[in-house]
Amino acid sequence: MIGLRLATGFAFGAYFVAGNSLLAEAFAPSERGRAIGLHYAGGSAGRFAIPLLAGVITISVGWRFAFLPLSLAAVVAAILFFFLKGPSSSPSPAPAAVSVLDVIWRRLLRDRQMLKVTLIYSLIVFTNFEIIFVPVYLVRNWGLPVFEAAAYLSLAALVAIPSAPLMGELSDRLGWRTVVMAALAGDVLLLVLFPFVPPGPLLVLALVCLGVANRSLSVSVALVTRASEPSTRGIALGFVNTAGIISMTVLSVVGGYVADVAGLASTFFMIAVVALAGFIALLTTRLGRLDLSW
Secondary structure: OHHHHHHHHHHHHHHHHHHHHHHHHHOOHHHHHHHHHHHHHHHHHHHHHHHHHHHHHHHHHOOHHHHHHHHHHHHHHHHHHHHOOOOOOOOOOOOOOOOHHHHHHHHHHOOHHHHHHHHHHHHHHHHHHHHHHHHHHHHHHHOOOHHHHHHHHHHHHHHHHHHHHHHHHHHHHHOHHHHHHHHHHHHHHHHHHHHHOOOOHHHHHHHHHHHHHOOHHHHHHHHHHHHOOHHHHHHHHHHHHHHHHHHHHHHHHHHHHHHHHHOHHHHHHHHHHHHHHHHHHHHHOOOHHHHOOO
8 A cells, every 4th residue: 555655646746846847837927826726726626526436436346446547547647748748938948967966955955935935835735635634534523424425525626626726816916925824814714613514514615615725735836936946946846845745744644643642623623723823924924026926
């Protein structure tokens, strides 16, 4: 199981760097929020369909076959990327040969602005991945069948399809800070209230609102592309993605431990505290030119 997770994580990491670098090269900063939002809307469409499809397959023919749609999607994606054309603009000149370690040290670890952006991204990842605890919470605490829990989980992905480009558009017009702070404030409120919401219309509303707030992640990705230099953007995205994965890993381990010790409801409260810390960090952090709207 660990080996399989390493393989899927490797695939996601490679796509994160290459895909977002391509978008940053193809779109101007003033249009990048909307472009990356549309890009994440496509991913949300897949996350909406897969839980429902996997739930049907699991109860019909078993959990092993539920992974087949993912394998088929990976094959189709590989074929499509083979034929994908780059931006129509003239290609950038090839950068001079430079040591990767030198770039990481001189242009990332010593760049205070980039480190602040990395911290912001990590806090947003930590907050937004509360969704991994939702299905087990619904099954364990409310006794819902697995398929019904998967259907509820799909709501967050469904609402992300229109809300991701909307959040990107708002970040282009109002500035990324305003949008992300509003999303984090919403996260704090929703996570505190979530354990008290029973299945039904109120749970649907809570998950829809969480799905909207979680799209601040795509805005933060656009922020990373703006904070990094074109010549080192690939390494910067890889660096930030690694920080985000570490943050998500910490959430998985610490959140699971808190759930075992104090119950799953306490996990949502703990994540709400992190969301509040992210809100305060954004309120008090200055990022020079990145404080301005796009």
